[in-house]
Amino acid sequence: MRKKDVTRRDFLKSAAVAAVAAGGARPVKASPAMLSTSNPGSTVHYGFIGTGTEGCSLLKQLTTIPAGRCIATCDIYAPNLKRGVETIGSNPQTYTGSPTEYRRMLERKDLDAVLIATPLSMHAQMVIDALNAGKNVFVEKTMYFKEEEGDAIRKAAEANSKQVIQIGLQRRSSVLYNVAMQMIRKGALGKVMFVRAQWHRNNNWRRPVHDPKLERQINWRMYREYSGGLMAELASHQVDVANWAFGSEPVSVVGTGGIDYWKDGREVCDNIEVIFKYPGGRKMTFTSILYNAHLEYNEQIMGDHGTLIITIGKGMYYRETVAKASNGKAKENWWAGATVTQQAEQKGFPLFPDEAGNQGFLDREMLYAKRWLASMGIYEYEEPHDPKWSELSNFMASIRDGKPIACPLDVGMADARAVIYGNRAVDTGNTVYWPKKEA
Numbered sequence: 001m002r003k004k005d006v007t008r009r010d011f012l013k014s015a016a017v018a019a020v021a022a023g024g025a026r027p028v029k030a031s032p033a034m035l036s037t038s039n040p041g042s043t044v045h046y047g048f049i050g051t052g053t054e055g056c057s058l059l060k061q062l063t064t065i066p067a068g069r070c071i072a073t074c075d076i077y078a079p080n081l082k083r084g085v086e087t088i089g090s091n092p093q094t095y096t097g098s099p100t101e102y103r104r105m106l107e108r109k110d111l112d113a114v115l116i117a118t119p120l121s122m123h124a125q126m127v128i129d130a131l132n133a134g135k136n137v138f139v140e141k142t143m144y145f146k147e148e149e150g151d152a153i154r155k156a157a158e159a160n161s162k163q164v165i166q167i168g169l170q171r172r173s174s175v176l177y178n179v180a181m182q183m184i185r186k187g188a189l190g191k192v193m194f195v196r197a198q199w200h201r202n203n204n205w206r207r208p209v210h211d212p213k214l215e216r217q218i219n220w221r222m223y224r225e226y227s228g229g230l231m232a233e234l235a236s237h238q239v240d241v242a243n244w245a246f247g248s249e250p251v252s253v254v255g256t257g258g259i260d261y262w263k264d265g266r267e268v269c270d271n272i273e274v275i276f277k278y279p280g281g282r283k284m285t286f287t288s289i290l291y292n293a294h295l296e297y298n299e300q301i302m303g304d305h306g307t308l309i310i311t312i313g314k315g316m317y318y319r320e321t322v323a324k325a326s327n328g329k330a331k332e333n334w335w336a337g338a339t340v341t342q343q344a345e346q347k348g349f350p351l352f353p354d355e356a357g358n359q360g361f362l363d364r365e366m367l368y369a370k371r372w373l374a375s376m377g378i379y380e381y382e383e384p385h386d387p388k389w390s391e392l393s394n395f396m397a398s399i400r401d402g403k404p405i406a407c408p409l410d411v412g413m414a415d416a417r418a419v420i421y422g423n424r425a426v427d428t429g430n431t432v433y434w435p436k437k438e439a
C-alpha cells in the first residue's frame with residue numbers, strides 16, 4: 001500500500017466522522033426520522049376509496065402527514081373498510097354497500113380531496129366522478145385500464161383544471177430515483193441506450209378466499225374484467241422509470257407471455273417478456289415470472305459510460321471499464337478522484353442524495369468519504385422517507401401550497417398507454433405502434 005493511499009484514507013475517515021457528526025450521514029440500520037409539515041390553518045380534508053392492501057399502506061403513511069385529515073372512507077368489503085378506519089385512526093365517516101356508494105361520499109362539500117386505491121378497472125370512472133365533483137384526486141397506478149379512458153380523464157382534468165391530479169407511481173417521489181435521473185442528465189452514464197428491468201416472484205400471486213363467492217372480488221388481479229395482469233401491476237412502475245430515463249414514450253412494443261405454470265383458472269399471464277422500443281433505437285426489456293424469484297426486482301439503466309442498478313431504497317453505479325466516448329475521444333471522469341473511479345469500475349458505488357449537485361471541494365470530499373465508508377459496509381444511505389410518504393406529502397402540498405406535482409397526469413397517461421400496448425403486444429403477438437405525434 002502506498003503512503004499516499006494511507007494518508008487519503010485517513011483523511012477520508014476523519015471527513016466521514018465529521019459528516020456523521022454534522023448529521024450528514026446515517027449509520028447502517030438507523031431508522032428514518034419523520035418530518036412534520038403541520039400547518040393547522042389549512043388542513044386538507046380527504047376521503048379514501050378502496051381501503052384494501054394498498055389503501056391501508058397509504059393510510060398508514062397518511063397518519064404521519066398532518067397536512068391532511070381523513071374524514072371519510074369507502075369500501076364495499078366490510079373487513080377492509082374496518083381495517084382502513086383502524087389504520088387511519090381519525091374516526092372517519094364510512095361509506096359501504098353498493099359499488100357506487102363512493103358517489104355519496106363525493107357529494108360532501110367538506111371534502112377537498114379523494115384518494116383512490118381500488119382495482120384497476122374502477123380507476124377511470126372514480127377519477128372522473130371525483131374531478132367533476134370538484135375534488136383533488138390521487139389515484140393509484142396504473143392510472144386507467146382501457147385506452148379510451150385516457151381521453152375521458154384528460155377531458156375531466158381539463159374541465160377542472162384548478163384541481164390537482166396525482167398518480168401513485170411512487171418512484172417519482174423517491175430521492176434516489178431523482179438522483180439517478182440527475183446523474184443521467186449530467187452524463188454520468190454517457191449515452192443511455194438500454195433499460196433492463198425484471199420483477200420476479202416465486203408464488204401464485206393469489207389471496208386466500210374463505211368464501212368462493214368472493215373469489216373474483218378478492219382475486220381481481222387474476223381476471224381480465226378488472227386487471228391488466230403483470231403489466232399493469234408490476235411493469236407499470238418500471239416502464240415509467242424507462243420513460244423517465246429516456247425522456248420519452250416508447251414508439252413500439254413486442255412481447256410474449258402465457259399461463260404456463262399456474263394453471264389454476266387465472267385469466268392473466270403468469271409470465272410476460274416484452275421489449276419496448278424508444279426513439280433512437282433505445283430499448284427497454286421487461287420480464288416478469290411467478291415461478292422463480294431470482295433477481296427479484298430492479299431496473300438496470302445502461303449507458304456507454306456506466307450503469308445504474310436501482311430499486312426503491314437502493315441504487316448502485318458501475319462505471320464501464322472501457323469508456324469510449326461516442327465521438328472517439330476519451331471521456332472525462334464524472335467522479336471526483338481516481339480511486340473512486342477505479343472502484344466504481346470494479347464493484348460499484350452506492351448512490352447518495354447529494355450525488356449530482358454542483359459541489360465544491362469540501363462537499364466532494366464528504367461524498368467521497370461516504371462512498372468509501374459505504375464500500376466498507378459501514379454506512380448506507382436510506383431514503384429520508386418511504387417514497388409513498390413523500391408522494392402523499394407532495395399531494396397535500398400541491399393542493400395546499402401549489403407545489404409542483406411529482407407525478408402528474410401526463411406521466412400517468414404515458415405509463416398507462418405503455419401498459420395497455422404492452423398487453424396488446426403479448427395478446428396478439430404483433431408489434432404494437434404508438435400513434436404518431438401530431439406535428
Ligand SMILES: NC(=O)c1ccc[n+]([C@@H]2O[C@H](COP(=O)([O-])OP(=O)(O)OC[C@H]3O[C@@H](n4cnc5c(N)ncnc54)[C@H](O)[C@@H]3O)[C@@H](O)[C@H]2O)c1
Pocket residue numbers: 049050051052053054055074075076077080081098099100101102117118119120122140141142168169170217218220232233
Ligand atoms: N403503488 C404501489 O406500489 C401499489 C402497490 C399495490 C397496489 N397498488 C395499486 O392499488 C390498487 C389496489 O390494489 P390492492 O392490492 O390494494 O387491491 P385490494 O383488493 O387489496 O384493495 C382494493 C379495495 O377496493 C375495494 N373496492 C372494490 N370495489 C370498490 C368500490 N366500487 N367502491 C369502494 N371500494 C371498492 C375492495 O373491496 C378492496 O378493499 C391497484 O390499482 C393496484 O395496482 C399500487
